Amino acid sequence: MFADLLRRLTAPAPEPLPYDDARLALAALLVRIARADGVYEEAEIARIDAVLSSRYALTPFEVAKVRGEAEALEAEAPDTVRFTRAIKEAVPYEDRVKVIEALWDIVLADGDRDHEEDAILRLVAPMLGVNDRDSNLARQRVEARSG
Template sequence: MFRSLLPRLLGDDPPETTLSHDDAEVAIAALMVRIARADNHYGKDERTHIDALLARRRSLSAADAADRRAAAEMIEAEAPDTVRFTRAIKDRIALEERAEIIGALWEIALADGTRSADEDAMIRLVASLLGVSDVESAQQRQQVAGAASGR
């Protein structure tokens, strides 16, 4: 089902072509995987956290969230450089959703309780490419950090 996502994202379709709901979510999940892999440590805890985040975002069952993450891992592995991949997503995801996406990426990056310079740099790049300002990204990070400390 998601095998054709990359060709549709990066192919000849006009950028104003919107993604289906499921395709958009898998593309966003692929960004989550890319952030989680940015520090070269992508383990069970990060996969579990991505599954939980995907389930929470769209009310998925645990099995459906794990399937979506597995599809996202394959897409992320095949996706070209982050710049091209993220720009393709930006062209097809509504502006209102982009800050929320950055918040989800911060949640993944901060899941292990530490901030990695590699993850920070990747989120800064993705935020910029998605048209999310540094201020909005910082607000999202602070929200995520505040929610995590309140648990």
């Protein structure tokens, strides 16, 4: 299952992903950001679950299943550059801005704006084709909700 999705994600000209595959790829990106500092904390896992639940209207059982699959996919996924470029080409811009917002939500979930997580997010936003202004606005929206 993951091999086929990874092959489609990293194809020279990826097609738009079916809904379930796009959801899984984006969930894997959330996991990658959460793991960026080498610590995958319960607060980050809970925040990923909340993002998936609200974004995709999933039950707790469905959230746990998607997150488990996303954790496995993230472990097998190629480098972040190719992975995000594939998502960029397969996901519309407005959805990618929402992804950046969700990623900031994960970075800020543990109350600590960790340097490694912050740095990878600042690299990922342009890789997803989201400009600095929209990424900063996404971060501000998350901080306003959290604050």
